[in-house]
Amino acid sequence: MKINSFQTFFLVGCSRSGTTFLQSLLAAHPQITSFKESQFYHFMVPVKYERKRFALNLASRKLKPHIQKYFEQDLKRPELLKYFPSLPLMRWQSDAFIKTMRSLTQEEGNHVFLEKTPDHIYYISYIVKLVPNAKFIHIVRSGAEVIASLYEATHQYPEPWAGARSLDVCIENWLKAIKITQDYMNEPNHIVVGYQNLVNNPESTLEKLCEFMELNFDIQMLNNYTKVSEKLTLEQAGRTVNNEIKNTGLKKFYKIFDETQQQYVLSQIKNVNLELINQI
Structure with a gap:
């Protein structure tokens, strides 16, 4: 990696695909800085009823209160809010966010910032x-596993998930995320991590990922990830990291759904073959 060359990586994927697990592994690298998910661009892009703001490239009205809460409560750095301009141009707001994250990264003596928000x-x-x-790190996981986990989490913790999601919405979320990953998987600034590969062969998968990030693999990633995860996870949303790297398979799928629901989910995702997605 070039000395003093700041790099920004976005870790993305359908929620419940293992993004928090992978973030914890990467954040345990001594040269990587990462924080709780910011959801910055999710709140920045205007929603449907804000057509004028969208046409003028203005950030959504939802952004300002969101970043205020993020910097005050999650980062405990409210003094950094002064660097965000009063004019809500999306480019200016985005520039302020990245520059602020760069400053926080450099405070830790690092040059690699990892932003993990699945919905990004x-x-x-x-x-x-x-x-x-x-640069973007995508993670993909079996549709049956993700849909079951997403359905369960949003019903157990509806408030942080903005409400419980129906089975159809969970299916749609996964299908849409996979389609986007397929669209970008061959782009030079994108890499796709297979959750199954990460669980079955964590060291070799992380070595390949570190190569993409222009870093040397560090064993601390495997030794310290559970400790690092404590400052990154959102327990109130059901986002936690297990102490042991293991494959739970389809246990949750068969536990959460009855036979009719199982068949319905499988019928909706049958045309998606994850093996056709280039994964490390």
Whole structure:
């Protein structure tokens, strides 16, 4: 890696695909800085009823209160809010966010910032325009596993998930995320991690990922990830990291859904073959 060359990586994928697990592994690297998910671009891009703001490239009205809460409660660095301009131009807000994250990264003596927000996968088209040289780490996981986990989490913890999601919405979330990953998987600034590969062969998978990130593999990634995860996870949303790297398979799928639901899910995802996605 070039000395003093700041790099920004976005870790994305359908929620419940293992993004928090992978973030914890990467954040345990001594040269990588990462924080709780910011959801910055999710809140920045105007929603459907904000058509005028969208036409004028203005950030959503939801962004300002969100970043205020993020910097005050999650980062405990409210003094950094002064660097965000009062004018809500999306480019200016994005620049302020990245510059602030760069400053926090450099405070730790690092030059690699990892931003993990699963839903940022739906905003890649905006991020690539607003963040020059941004790189993306996608993670993909079995649709049956993800859909079951997403359905369970949003029903157990509806408030942080903005409400319980129906089975159809969970299926749609996974299908859409996979389609986006397929669209970008051959782009030079994108890499795809297979959750199964990560669990079965964590060291070799992380070595390949470190090569993409222009870093040397560090065994601390495997030794310290559970400790690092404590400052990154959102327990109130059901986002936790196990102490042991293991494959739980389809246990949750068969536990959460009855036979009719199982058959319905499988019928909706049968045309997606993850083996056709280039994965490390």
